[in-house]
Amino acid sequence: MNARSPQCPCGSGDSYHGCCEPLHHGERQAHTAEELMRSRYSAYARDDTNYLFRTWHPRTRPPEVRIDPGITWTSLEILDTDGGGPEDDRAEVEFAAHYTTAAGRDALHERSRFERRAGRWFYVDGDY
Numbered sequence: 001m002n003a004r005s006p007q008c009p010c011g012s013g014d015s016y017h018g019c020c021e022p023l024h025h026g027e028r029q030a031h032t033a034e035e036l037m038r039s040r041y042s043a044y045a046r047d048d049t050n051y052l053f054r055t056w057h058p059r060t061r062p063p064e065v066r067i068d069p070g071i072t073w074t075s076l077e078i079l080d081t082d083g084g085g086p087e088d089d090r091a092e093v094e095f096a097a098h099y100t101t102a103a104g105r106d107a108l109h110e111r112s113r114f115e116r117r118a119g120r121w122f123y124v125d126g127d128y
Contacts, residue, residue, distance in 0.1 A: 008020050008021075008042060009041065009042040009045035009046065009076070010038035010039065010041050010042045011038070011076045011077070012038065016042070019038075019042075020038065020039040020042040020043075023035075023036075024039065024042070024043060024046070024048055026054075029119070029120050029121070030055075030120075030121045031086055032084050032086065032091075032121070033081065033083065033084025033088075033091030033092075033093055033114040033121050034078060034081050034084055034091075036055060036114060036121040036122075036123065037078070037093040037095060037112060037114070037123075038076065038078070039051070039055070040052060040055055040123060041073065041076045041095070041097055043055075044067060044073055044097075045073040047067050049065045049066065049067060052065045052067075053065045055121075055122055055123055056122065056123050057115060057117070057122040057123060057125075058122075059124070060124050060125050070101050070102060071099045071100075071101055072099060072100045072101075073097060073098070073099045074098045074099055074100055074105075075097075075098045076095060076096075076097050076098070077095060077096040077097075078093065078094075078095050079094040079095055079096060080092075080093070080094040080111075081093050084114060084121070088116065089115060089116045090113070090114070090115055090116070091113070091114040091115075091121075092112065092113055092114070093111070093112050093114065094109075094111040094112075095109070095110060095112070096108070096109045097110075108128070109128065110126040110127065110128050111126055111127050112124075112125070113126060
């Protein structure tokens with residue numbers, strides 16, 4: 001990793017340039033649901049609402065994606081995955097996304113559902 005490409009927010013241990021940046025810029029698609037989950041977390045951490053919109057399933061996405069400017073995303077833990085591999089069309093990824101606000105530290109715990117459409121993974125929805 002070099003100084004020009006900081007560590008990726010998704011927690012992979014790789015540089016942002018070698019990890020989530022190519023997905024955010026449309027240079028490649030996520031191969032697994034977990035990879036999409038990680039890249040979406042990084043998009044929240046980097047305030048990339050366009051990527052979040054593009055990777056949200058058209059059936060369930062809101063008309064506009066907004067990111068709360070009072071939240072600083074600090075780390076991501078993948079807790080469980082069910083499906084979501086290269087041969088699957090559906091998946092669930094359970095995660096804890098840690099963050100800070102003016103009120104202190106907290107975490108968003110969700111079990112997200114993903115579907116593959118036309119060869120691409122999309123976030124569908126999740127249970128908190």
